[in-house]
Amino acid sequence: GAGVSQSPSNKVTEKGKDVELRCDPISGHTALYWYRQSLGQGLEFLIYFQGNSAPDKSGLPSDRFSAERTGGSVSTLTIQRTQQEDSAVYLCASSVGLAGVDEQYFGPGTRLTVT
Amino acid sequence: TQLLEQSPQFLSIQEGENLTVYCNSSSVFSSLQWYRQEPGEGPVLLVTVVTGGEVKKLKRLTFQFGDARKDSSLHITAAQPGDTGLYLCAGNSGTYKYIFGTGTRLKVLA
Numbered sequence: 001g002a003g004v005s006q007s008p009s010n011k012v013t014e015k016g017k018d019v020e021l022r023c024d025p026i027s028g029h030t031a032l033y034w035y036r037q038s039l040g041q042g043l044e045f046l047i048y049f050q051g052n053s054a055p056d057k058s059g060l061p062s063d064r065f066s067a068e069r070t071g072g073s074v075s076t077l078t079i080q081r082t083q084q085e086d087s088a089v090y091l092c093a094s095s096v097g098l099a100g101v102d103e104q105y106f107g108p109g110t111r112l113t114v115t
Numbered sequence: 116t117q118l119l120e121q122s123p124q125f126l127s128i129q130e131g132e133n134l135t136v137y138c139n140s141s142s143v144f145s146s147l148q149w150y151r152q153e154p155g156e157g158p159v160l161l162v163t164v165v166t167g168g169e170v171k172k173l174k175r176l177t178f179q180f181g182d183a184r185k186d187s188s189l190h191i192t193a194a195q196p197g198d199t200g201l202y203l204c205a206g207n208s209g210t211y212k213y214i215f216g217t218g219t220r221l222k223v224l225a
Contacts (some may be wrong), residue, residue, distance in 0.1 A: 004157070031211060036216075041121075041217060041218050042203060042215040042216050042217045042218045043158070043203065043205075043215040044215075045212060045214075045215075046212070046213055048212065050211060056211075056212070087193075091157050091185075093157070097211070099166060101146055101163055101207075102158065102211070103160050103163070104158075104213070105157075105160050106156075106157025106159070107155050107157050108157055109155075109156075109157055110154060
């Protein structure tokens with residue numbers, strides 16, 4: 001079956017512009033995560049969605065970052081007024097939502113470059 | 116703040132050698148996962164360990180969870196070029212939130 005897909009795969013934008021990153025999770029997965037990965041390092045948690053519950057936005061680095069998940073499926077991460085420090089790979093993952101022993105399935109990521 | 120430190124950061128070895136990667140924290144985790152990530156792709160789960168002292172084997176890979184559930188190790192026997200990648204550990208405290216380690220980049224030379 002289809003895995004997690006993300007688009008675009010690469011995005012180059014000018015400083016100050018807004019960008020939208022899209023994630024299509026695996027069908028039936030109720031949990032969805034967004035992470036940021038800089039320079040091939042570890043993953044930084046950004047936001048978590050679970051079903052119809054309020055999302056955990058505690059990892060968003062500033063109010064320029066926002067995310068939504070429509071209909072419990074597709075999610076969009078929006079970065080407003082992009083800065084050079086926003087350059088990174090943004091990864092999306094989905095899972096069935098079993099706390100503690102969940103297997104997260106990751107998409108290939110969106111590589112964002114802010115010039 | 117929970118942190119997971121991995122060592123070494125980088126490792127370059129010859130095919131056939133053995134290696135061990137470490138994942139350490141001062142915090143206790145209810146479970147710990149290991150992922151491998153290849154360039155241009157997302158991480159892929161290798162194993163989940165949940166019991167202190169637990170050892171799991173996956174072909175040439177051996178994973179161990181520390182007795183106190185604060186640390187873990189990944190041992191690869193007779194490394195092959197196909198083992199090349201970024202290895203990430205991720206700890207969980209029984210919730211949905213996973214804390215990822217700093218990563219170990221492994222390169223196995225043929």
